[in-house]
Amino acid sequence: MGRLGARRGGRPLPGGGGRAGRAATxxxxxxxxxxGRLGVRLLHRTTGSVSLTEAGAEFLVRVRAILASVDEAEAAASAHAGGGPRGLLRLALPGTFGRMWIGPLLPLFLAEFPDVRIEAEFSxxxxxxxxxxxxxxxxxxxxxxxxxxxxxxxxxxxLLCAAPAYLARRGRPETPQALLEHSCLGFSGFQTFPAWEMTNREGRRVRVEVSGxxxxxxxxxxxxxxxxxVGLMMSTDWLVGRELADGRLVPVLEDWTLADEGAVYVVMPSVKGQAAKTRAFADWIAKRFSPEPPWRG
Structure with missing residues (x-):
């Protein structure tokens, strides 16, 4: 299909003349x-029909996704204008951590944002x-x-920790190698299980395979x-924060750092990152964990 307004056989194509014809071009x-900018044809043009090329079909899918994101951003902005975040907020929370440190906060969030409903999965x-x-x-x-x-x-x-009663009975380990003489509680979920890896302040690394x-x-x-x-435990601070605070557990081998990676994150799908309810929860929970998380309070 040629450009509208071009001539064929000395006559203009329908719509080729006048202001309307020029607008149609x-x-x-x-x-x-x-x-021309993309360097690829997006349409198959034949006499009387137009269809998408493979590249055109893929381009259309991506453009529609972008437009959907724009619509969602506009809806989020409108929600703020209409009184704030609203609708169903679906949360995926880690089991133990979520029950200990996120679950008790959800009623407070709902009280602050009464137009939001929460569906939370702890797993x-x-x-x-x-x-x-x-x-x-x-x-x-x-x-x-x-x-x-x-x-x-x-x-x-x-960190490593134990009950005061255990340390009174068995003694406090002063070196990583001393752990071999102690009852150590094993968490099979650690990648290095049954080994405990630690580093001292001089950078010396030690790997001890414990048992208990x-x-x-x-x-x-x-x-x-x-x-x-029952024994010594390697744990994460958020898991034993309450027990450390009230003295039921005490840290041991404090001069040694145990290998760990990562932190605590709030994550969102990128296409939903600007929804009012999503942003409200991310901002709200971040404030509850700042400047120090509750297990260090």
Whole structure:
């Protein structure tokens, strides 16, 4: 199909004359300009029909996704103008951490944002936020999914701890090698299990394979066992923060740093990152963890 207004056989094509004909050429010219800039044909043009090329079909899909994001951003802005965030907020939260440090805060968030409803899943499984249509997730450790918008809201650290009664009975280890003579509680969820890796202030690294009377993949069970004096435990500070604060557990080998990666993050699918309800929750929970997270308060 030639450009509207061109001549064929000495006669103008329909619509080729007058102001209307000149106006009708504008979309065609813009399309040709776009094809020239991209260096590829987007349409198959034949006498009496026009259809998308393979490149044109792919281009259209991507453009529609962009327009959908724009619509969502406009809707989010309108929600602010209409009184604030609203609608269903779907949260993916890690099991133990979520129950301890996020779950108790949800009623406070709902009181502040009464037009928001929350559907929260507490699980340690990997959640695909995009495929499963979650708005926000809280994740621990290192992040790898480049499709997500991530915001670090807290740091974490690992440590060794034990009950005062256990240390009174068995003595306090002064070196990593001394752990071999102690009852050590094993968390099978650690990648290095049953080894504990640590580094001192001079950068010396030590790897000790420990053993003891209890191994489990449930960290809360290990905390209770440690409190009751069953053995030494390697833990993350958020998990034993309350027990350390009230003295039921005390740190050991404090001059040694245990290997750990990552932090605590709020993550969002990039296409939903600007929704009012999503941004409101991310900002709100970040403030609750600043300047120090609650387990260090």
């Amino acid at each position: 504008i979309p065609g010219r813009r399309l040709q300009s776009l094809e 340690n499984r990997f959640t695909d936020l995009v495929a499963e249509n979650f708005d926000v997730a809280v994740r621990l450790g290192a992040l790898e999914d480049s499709r997500l918008v991530a915001r670090r809201i807290a740091t974490r650290r690992r 009377p209890l191994v489990t993949d449930d960290a809360e069970v290990l905390v209770e066992a440690a409190v009751q004096g």
